[in-house]
Amino acid sequence: MTILVTGGAGFIGGNFVLDWLASQNETIVNLDALTYAGNLETLQSLRQDARHVFVHGDIGDSERISALLREHRPRAIVNFAAESHVDRSIHGPGDFIHTNIVGTFNLLECAREYWNGLEGGEREAFRFLHVSTDEVYGSLSAEDPPFAETNRYEPNSPYSASKAASDHLVRAWHHTYGLPVLTTNCSNNYGPYHFPEKLIPLVILNALAGRPLPIYGDGQQVRDWLYVKDHCSAIRRVLDAGRPGETYNVGGWNEKANLDVVxxxxxILDELRPRDDGKAYQEQIRFVDDRPGHDRRYAIDARKLERELGWRPAETFDSGIRKTVEWYLSNSKWIAHVSDGSYRDWLNKQYG
Structure with missing residues (x-):
């Protein structure tokens, strides 16, 4: 048995591949374009594992995908491949349109052709699982209930608009062509192997380097924080037992303001790696101009996933964030290799 994972060298995809092969004896064909956030060092422990077949390629390459489907005959496709950083989407939305919309379309068409050629039990068992985000739902006020699967889409950034479009394509390919799809919309992930442009790894690494800790606006933007390995377990559960055509929200039940996260x-750093001068890391916090169209609050209602499939996160925010900080303290080599010159140039452009 085999599954095809796209974007499996990125943050969430890489964690999924590692966790899958730690608990399953099923081959993964891993297709990744290795853009700035894709990193094969995340998968270093699998170099000699025959169950991991890595292919350098793009989901927009229909010929490559069709050839992989014919060769490996996967029972499922799990699509993590996406441009996913809001700030980058504001500076350059074209890449997000190309990957998140056009790429998803190409992947769906290849999957539809492949699925139509399957017969009997193989056709019945096939699944296309599309990994998406809570940002497609827009922004919540402090009094609003969390996003449910029935909330209408109101994306506010080029990133979330491109992901919303991809979700609509996935839904349409199910209702028009019968393709057995599943969609998950997750809240903010954090954990090991997170590319250090996102809030949590950025703060950890800047703190250790003695640099300012930049916080947009007043720091009161609220997010529901989901430990990445909990997210991976939810995806495995949806792939195993989700109903075709359904959407499942995946959340951590951990609403926190950005300032409180920092x-x-x-x-934790004061405890585990105190500053040489004895001062608190909080002294490095600096408030910077808010980004355009910054959503105020996201929150996920994950009761459907718990009610129908019996899933809940294993980590609290306190346990998950401590594991995350400890991982970054123990993996300086991985950090150094992803924090190359182009990444530092981007940070200077974004935060001055």
Missing amino acids: RTICA
Whole structure:
């Protein structure tokens, strides 16, 4: 048995591949374009594992995908491949349109052709699982209930608009062509192997380097924080038992303001890696101009996933964020290799 994973060298995809092969004896064909956030060092432990077949390629390459499907005959496709950083989408939306919309279309068409050629039990068992985000739902006020699967889409950034479009394509390919799809919309992920442009790894690494800890606006933007390995377990559960055509929201039940997240990280670093001068890491916090169209609050109602499939996250925010900080303290080599010159140039452009 085999599954095809796209974007499996990125943050969530890489964690999924590692966790899958740690608990399953089923081959993964891993297709990744290795853009700035894709990193094969994340998968270093699998170099000699015959169950991991890595292919350098893009989901927009229909010939490559069709050839992989014919050769490996996977029972499922799990699509993590996406441009996913809001700030980058504001500076350059074209890449997000190309990958998240056109790429998903290409992948769906290849999957549809492949699925139509299957027969009997193989056709019945095939699944296309599309990994998406809570940002497609827009922004919540402090009094609003969390996003449910029935919330209408109101994306506010080029990134979330491109992901919303891809979700609509996945839904349409199910209702028009019968393709057995599943969609998951997750809240903010954090954990090991996170590319250090996102808030949590950025704060950890800047703190250790003595650099400012940039926080947009007043720091009161609220997110529901989901430990990445909990997200991976939810995807495995949806792939195993989800109903074709359904959407499942995946959340951590951990709403935190960005400023509180940063202060928590600082407190853990004060304990585990205190500053040489004895001062608190919180002194490095700096507020910067808010980004355009910054959504105020996201929150996920994950009760459907719990009610229908019995899934809940294993980590609290306190346990997950401590594991995350400890991982970054123990993996300086991985960090150094992803924090190359182009990444530092981007940070200077974004935060000055």
